[in-house]
Amino acid sequence: MKSFLLNNLLLKLLALGLAIITWVLYVNRGMIAG
């Protein structure tokens, strides 16, 4: 279980960052398109 979590930890963090950025950009898309 531990190795699964640690495996690709960096990728998981990157993916999480991407997910948050995408969500924020989507929510603010009206202002961004402005």
Added chain:
Amino acid sequence: MYSPTWYSIKPFIEITLLWIFFYYILVFFQGTRAFQILKGFIYLLLIFLVSHFLDFDALNWILRQFFAISIVVLVILFQQEIRQGFARLGQGKFLNWFMLNEDVYAILDDIEDAVFSLSEKKIGCIMAIEKQTSLKTFIDNGVAIDGMVTSELIQTIFKHESLIHDGGIILRAGRIAAAACLFPLSENQQLSKIIGTRHRAALGLTEQTDAVVVIVSEETGDVSLAHEGRFIPVTGKERFKIILKELLVSQEDGEKQ
């Protein structure tokens, strides 16, 4: 229609789903040259986000123009990987009807005999076995053979004196389709620098197609298999046959005899 609770947890669920989606995309691209391009794209996205919140209007405007055409740019940059992805997607269970298992079993013994004889003599060899993705382009750039798969023929082809020993052979539908075929080299950045061209070519072909490639190293005589961009080391004839059978015959429930 939905309770207020749903609206408060919805963002978390959505972010989690996006997280999983992006994670598998990154795993798919990991080790490929496309990964570097993807990282560059992500940095630009970060800059865009920061510039939006800091109200850098000019920077925002430029980046907005860029992102407007980015879909087209990404498709052009990642066409190789997209093609592979669709090819894999298309390999559903139902397509395995076309895998003629009788052909596979008939030639396994000869392949094993040839491979281990070459291995003993430390004669380099690279042999691609076509599955569902057509290897026609590679067959066309080689020397047509269209011969029965026999251990003697395979060994003869790879002897150093042979005019067609340079390059790989391609097996299709239980026959040797062509020899002296050139395979594309893997562009995997994570590969060790000491991996020779033969192994790199085996990997490259398996990255672009679903073929199974058998390699005998000229330096060590070691036998290995390559499939879907990865090497599978082989320890002995029995393991070789078992692994090769598993890779060639349909995944879950093929028509095993």
